[in-house]
Amino acid sequence: MARRKKVYEGKAKILYEGPEPGTLVQYFKDDATAFNAEKKDVIDGKGVLNNRLSEFFMVGLGQIGVPTHFIKRLNMREQLIRAVEIIPLEIIVRNVAAGSLSTRLGIEEGTPLPRPIIEFCYKDDKLGDPLVAEEHIIAFGWATQQDLDDIVALALRVNDFLSGCMLAVGIKLVDFKIEVGRIWDNDFQRLILADEISPDSCRLWDIETGKKLDKDVFRRDLGSLTDAYTEVARRLGVLPTNS
Numbered sequence: 592m593a594r595r596k597k598v599y600e601g602k603a604k605i606l607y608e609g610p611e612p613g614t615l616v617q618y619f620k621d622d623a624t625a626f627n628a629e630k631k632d633v634i635d636g637k638g639v640l641n642n643r644l645s646e647f648f649m650v651g652l653g654q655i656g657v658p659t660h661f662i663k664r665l666n667m668r669e670q671l672i673r674a675v676e677i678i679p680l681e682i683i684v685r686n687v688a689a690g691s692l693s694t695r696l697g698i699e700e701g702t703p704l705p706r707p708i709i710e711f712c713y714k715d716d717k718l719g720d721p722l723v724a725e726e727h728i729i730a731f732g733w734a735t736q737q738d739l740d741d742i743v744a745l746a747l748r749v750n751d752f753l754s755g756c757m758l759a760v761g762i763k764l765v766d767f768k769i770e771v772g773r774i775w776d777n778d779f780q781r782l783i784l785a786d787e788i789s790p791d792s793c794r795l796w797d798i799e800t801g802k803k804l805d806k807d808v809f810r811r812d813l814g815s816l817t818d819a820y821t822e823v824a825r826r827l828g829v830l831p832t833n834s
């Protein structure tokens with residue numbers, strides 16, 4: 592079989608040209624990186640777990656009417672997705688203080704936030720994805736005010752859905768990151784959820800014990816990342832099979 596054309600390779604995923612125009616194949620690697628790739632490892636099976644988990648969340652979000660790039664899972668490591676023009680922003684939603692928010696503002700990790708806080712970072716590895724204000728986004732043309740309003744509404748719907756999914760299995764959704772892309776349907780622009788939703792891009796804490804079940808296990812050397820992600824998948828009933 593002819594090798595597929597690679598369109599893009601990121602830290603945790605590869606995008607290949609898809610079978611139809613307007614589609615891509617998203618391949619989930621086992622590579623784990625943190626601190627803008629200063630810390631790296633290969634974690635056996637991480638890609639398989641994230642492929643399954645992202646499928647689970649994207650399908651569920653689609654069922655409640657949140658538009659996503661997900662079309663179908665192809666195999667253990669790949670899914671077929673719609674090609675989008677990625678908006679160069681990382682959209683972070685926080686329910687509980689942790690990570691860079693705690694470091695930046697001196698708010699103790701674990702402090703519940705009075706309302707979900709949405710932050711935007713400019714997607715640029717060389718700059719380390721800096722935090723930006725809406726002013727920057729609009730002034731530099733990365734998105735319009737209307738786009739930002741739509742992105743905030745979408746991010747809050749994703750937050751409600753994911754928080755509920757997690758709460759049902761005894762996990763607190765502390766924060767997460769999403770990416771959004773543009774598509775055109777007959778000259779009409781829509782913004783849809785893109786990239787992935789997985790424990791790589793969320794903070795997930797066991798409600799009872801506070802145990803971390805996300806990429807902080809790798810960032811902070813807290814044990815086996817595969818065990819943590821497997822626990823999330825097991826609780827959600829999406830443990831990978833060989834297909």
Ligand code: C5P
Pocket residue numbers: 681683689690691692720766767768791792793794806
């Ligand atoms: O590091 P920080 O506290 O800003 O991360 C907030 C959330 O966004 C975390 O769930 C983290 O995993 C996610 N994130 C991500 N990719 C990045 C930066 C943050 O998935 N490049």
